[in-house]
Amino acid sequence: MQNSPISPAKGSRKLLKKLSSRDIDVQTCYQCNRCSAGCPVADYFDLQPMEIVRLASYGMEDQLLASSTIWLCASCDTCATRCPNDIDITALMDVLRELALRKDIPPAVPQVPAFHASFLESVRRWGRTYEIGMIGAYKLRSGDYAGDMKLGISMLAKGKLSLLPHSIEGKPEIREIFAGKGKEYER
């Protein structure tokens, strides 16, 4: 075991402190595997949910932030709901994604953070989601120009996509939120 790259001695204590500040107690995992068993997307992960929890308990930040799992997790909350020890695995995934973005770790599934960025850009600009603008921004970011063209046209024809954005009055407040209000505490 001495040569194993996975060892509590090599883990990030900062990561463990961060998790504990969000009440995510990964140390209580006894590896029952209910999280992985119930996960609808687990087939596509490079690390199973239970492996994510175990690596987190060792503070193995590098492996976690480089994994495809953190981006392919659909955030359906099945794992967290079924964990007998109340480990909030969904929130763990949230923390890992946020850290990966802040640290500029190349994402294993780049189109997923590209989608989130496009979605949030639309909210930041208008205060509400502007679907067509969001889809356009996503296509530019991801390079996926042709995908879902037929579906998009069909949805447009059925009046499911609004041509104009829904803008709100309180945009200055929204900008303030996105500018990092509260972030000054680095939490």
Next chain:
Amino acid sequence: MKMTYYPGCSLQGTARDYNDTILEVCQTIGVELNEIEDWNCCGASSAHMTNHEVAMRLSIRNLLLAAKSSDNVLIPCSACYQRLKAADKALREDPEYWDVTDYNPDFKLVHISTFLAEPEILELIADKVIQPVGKMKVACYYGCLSLRPPHITDAPNHEMPTTLENIVTAIGADPVSWSHKTECCSGSLTMTRPDIAGKLVGEIVEAARRGGATAMVTDCPMCQANVESRQELPPGASMVVYYATELIAAALTGSYPEKQQKVHLVPAHALQAHMERSAHNVGTASGSTTETTSQKEESA
């Protein structure tokens, strides 16, 4: 009865028809909805998945706007419901942490199916039914976010909920027992990984069909769009996904308009067919409320 209303972004876009039927149903049963003035997006999955602080503060702004009234807040979208509930709980626990001096409103945040399945609301609906939807076999589909995690959603039966079943039974449909009613359809990955969404949706639709359903009924706008758009089936084999309020509105008005059918991405005539059959069976196409009630009793 008065309620504050938070529609959320989907109900102004891809799920506009969901919004229309909610307003129609509430008006018919005498529930006054007051939309939160100048509400903003709750951030949905994208915000909490990548930026905790932004996610919380987007929802908090909505909660502070809603707190101008003490009426309960009706939330039809599962994602919005979960995000606003999470923020409401965190804010009640420690408002100062979120730069709010005082937060202890009397209102509850209420998810639409919890609200519609309350016995007194079901009674109001049943009283106003003009034409029951005719024993249509439906698979009630909840998805994830109105139920999980239960410490946020306060859903009493998060693995085996029954609110949608109670609602559709009240308007004459026949809910089937099936295996996937709380399985995730991977709506949050539908644009980025349509292959995953296609697989999960395929399994859900197959399970609904195995359960004997001719249609699905949901209360989640993301599930509705995702399950209808990601079925890799020939049009004849596809499964329509109705909003619960769409069914109620049809039962309350006695018809399922062509215009509404056309909004679906897959053929949606099943409801109209069942209503016509049911009208034919009870021997009237336009019976009054009292007539249909007595006829229902006869056939029961």
